Amino acid sequence: MTLNHDGPATSSVTVMDADAVNRALARICYEIIERNEGLDHLAIVGVRTRGVPLARRIAQRLAQIEGTPVPSGELDITLYRDDLDPNEQPTPTEGPTVHGGDLPESLAGKTVVLVDDVLFTGRTTRAALDALMDHGRPDRILLAVLVDRGHRELPIRADFVGKNMPTSLDEAVDVHLSEVDGEDLVAIRKVAQA
Numbered sequence: 001m002t003l004n005h006d007g008p009a010t011s012s013v014t015v016m017d018a019d020a021v022n023r024a025l026a027r028i029c030y031e032i033i034e035r036n037e038g039l040d041h042l043a044i045v046g047v048r049t050r051g052v053p054l055a056r057r058i059a060q061r062l063a064q065i066e067g068t069p070v071p072s073g074e075l076d077i078t079l080y081r082d083d084l085d086p087n088e089q090p091t092p093t094e095g096p097t098v099h100g101g102d103l104p105e106s107l108a109g110k111t112v113v114l115v116d117d118v119l120f121t122g123r124t125t126r127a128a129l130d131a132l133m134d135h136g137r138p139d140r141i142l143l144a145v146l147v148d149r150g151h152r153e154l155p156i157r158a159d160f161v162g163k164n165m166p167t168s169l170d171e172a173v174d175v176h177l178s179e180v181d182g183e184d185l186v187a188i189r190k191v192a193q194a
Contacts, residue, residue: 012189024162
């Protein structure tokens with residue numbers, strides 16, 4: 001379950017079922033092809049956890065549509081987050097590392113489509129950008145998200161959006177994917193404020 005707020009859960013409302021998720025991903029794929037005039041020099045990278053299966057689905061569908069494989073990978077941004085406890089951060093001599101990620105061999109000269117499930121404050125995306133730049137320097141990075149819920153704290157905008165879903169700060173967006181949760185759906189729920 002993707003939780004954007006802590007606190008006890010209340011009832012939720014499904015806003016995207018499996019068919020809606022599938023249609024949104026199909027639309028994103030065609031937009032990626034159109035915007036990039038094909039798939040040459042393209043790599044798809046998912047942000048753990050739910051961005052990874054979304055990235056794999058997008059890469060598979062792009063390959064089906066265009067008849068050519070698209071390199072894909074995953075990115076673990078844990079050590080790049082700015083909301084970790086300072087005692088959990090790596091020391092300056094250690095430096096942050098992309099750990100547990102599985103990225104294409106080289107991102108140099110590529111257009112990378114970074115994939116995540118929900119775009120909220122923009123902090124996860126900022127951490128992912130830092131991690132990608134430490135791995136290599138792509139020609140350009142585009143952002144694809146299943147849900148854009150607003151409330152940005154950083155000047156980050158998605159290039160490809162499955163669904164714009166305006167929310168209030170006392171709501172959470174839960175994305176369920178069959179690879180992780182056994183089903184595809186997106187729901188909104190109220191979260192009790194502390």
